[in-house]
Amino acid sequence: MTQHAGPLAGKRIVLGVTGGIAAYKAIEIARRLVDAGAHVAPIMTDAAQHFVGTTTLSALASEPVRTELWHDPETPIPHTKVGQGADLILVAPATAKLLSAYRSGFSHDLLTNTLLATRAPVVVCPAMHTEMWEHPSVVDNIAVLRERGVHIVEPEPGRLAGGDTGMGRLAEPARIVAAVESVLGPRDLAGVRVVVSAGGTREPIDAVRVIANRSSGKQGYAIAAEAAARGADVTIVSTVELSPPFGTTVVAVETASQMEAAMREAASSNDVIVMAAAVADFRPATTAGGKIKKRDGVPDIVLEPTPDILAGLGAAKRDGQVLVGFAAETDDLVANAQAKLEAKRLDLIVANDVGAAQVGFAHDTNAVTMLRPGAEPVEIDLAAKRDVARAVIDTIVEIMRAR
Structure with a gap:
């Protein structure tokens, strides 16, 4: 480790x-x-x-x-x-x-x-x-x-x-x-404005049920905590109810559309954007107003794509702004992350194999591979999510200093 x-x-x-x-x-x-x-x-x-x-x-x-x-x-x-x-x-x-x-x-x-x-x-x-x-x-x-x-x-x-x-x-x-x-701690982010998304979005099927994923938001909150500890002004756009790290502000959202709106607004005034949330790729095309009853039989749920928040942030990225994405994969980790890095104009992507033991969703530990344009991948072996966050923030600081 x-x-x-x-x-x-x-x-x-x-x-x-x-x-x-x-x-x-x-x-x-x-x-x-x-x-x-x-x-x-x-x-x-x-x-x-x-x-x-x-x-x-x-x-x-x-x-x-x-x-x-x-x-x-x-x-x-x-x-x-x-x-x-x-x-x-x-x-x-x-x-x-x-x-x-x-x-x-x-x-x-x-x-x-x-x-x-x-x-x-x-x-x-x-x-x-x-x-x-x-x-x-x-x-x-x-x-x-x-x-x-x-x-x-x-x-x-x-x-x-x-x-x-x-x-x-x-x-x-x-x-x-x-x-x-x-x-x-070091104050190498003093005066820097950082927004971090965290948690998994929930897309309503009816008044009771949702399409969701297993993201706990722990890694996003760890990154926010590390950034705040190093002097940044940190906002968390969150779908989860974790205790806010010291020195951070939380904007609560639930769906992909709500997260997109909050992240777009934050992107206009932040220097660093970390998209750590696990956004649902699909949502029901229509949502029932009440609860769908079992007696009415199995419903046909038609899905449609949710907004690609990261791609939108990449397209609108300002000069000097640092954009970080995450990739939760189960196979071809580096290849899939590299493609995402290039397609969405990212400065850094943090990829993890969520099928590995003690990695990713809900765990207190993580193991990641970090990729940057024109650089060799950097592997972080299994470690506490705060240690992973420290490595991510170290890399963000390197990117900012290089500019």
């Missing part, structure tokens, strides 16, 4: 955990950071230990949890050592108390001392009840921290402690890790 070094590989990240019910999510955040190659040094406040045990976090992080400002056998001033040695400090969850102390410079424990004794970038992920999140003092503290350059991953709506629902739920671990990647 080909390994692509990500932006967190070798980075030292201090993970601060404060005393909120969402502290349990810090365990998953630590695991994801370590899996991405980061060295995770955890700090827990006294209140955090009421929700999560130090043993669990120590086991999944890269070193034991620190909890005290004093009595560290390694150094008499742990906050200085930890803060100065960090590439980034992440606080997840961050309570209203932490936000207030950090804003005012109240250094009362190891975590707040570390935050004040570092010049590393800081990412803060608030989590609290809706009433607290909306309180003017908290709103003001967030605004001041933002002005000082602190990166804020805002909470999400959802079920909160106590059974109520509202804004204040800690952002999902994947979104938090993506925010960290965005801060520490």
Whole structure:
């Protein structure tokens, strides 16, 4: 399996955990950071230990949890050592108390001392009840921290402690890790506008049934996440309900016609177009207004072609615009992809054999062959879809630099 070094590989990240019910999510955040190659040094406040045990976090992080400002056998001033040695400090969850102390410079424990004794970038992920999140003092503290350059991953709506629902739920671990990647990763797409299509279109037969395919949208979302992490302004035209990657905007569509309209509109203002969606090639020529009943017998469904979105984008491509297509094949992978590359005026095509094990639709892994005009094919062996996305974005950056 080909390994692509990500932006967190070798980075030292201090993970601060404060005393909120969402502290349990810090365990998953630590695991994801370590899996991405980061060295995770955890700090827990006294209140955090009421929700999560130090043993669990120590086991999944890269070193034991620190909890005290004093009595560290390694150094008499742990906050200085930890803060100065960090590439980034992440606080997840961050309570209203932490936000207030950090804003005012109240250094009362190891975590707040570390935050004040570092010049590393800081990412803060608030989590609290809706009433607290909306309180003017908290709103003001967030605004001041933002002005000082602190990166804020805002909470999400959802079920909160106590059974109520509202804004204040800690952002999902994947979104938090993506925010960290965005801060520490290369910014080689800063100022670049990217649109990515994702998922499989659904063409209605009647009010209930559709013609669809098995595309999960995971590869398209991985590409969008990677582009956003590297500074791009990213829009996803999507048929699926996956959690939007940090820093992206989603335009929801369902049919090929809807996707065509959304992609044509986006193409007029974007620098890079990645057509990762699996668009249905055919649709019913007519759609029943209600549900077709079984008692009426097997219906005759006449099909017609859907619009060739990629060909239309290629025909309308502006000078300097990068157009990327995907080819999901079951045979003659390179030959079919090469023909598509040439016929549709693409700058890059990413082809995969969806009949191979653990490749393509619905899997978290993929194996692809990338083709460019006048260049030898590049094969990416079975890897996580985010690693494949990194290779695709690397190639897009190469194309842009060559121009």
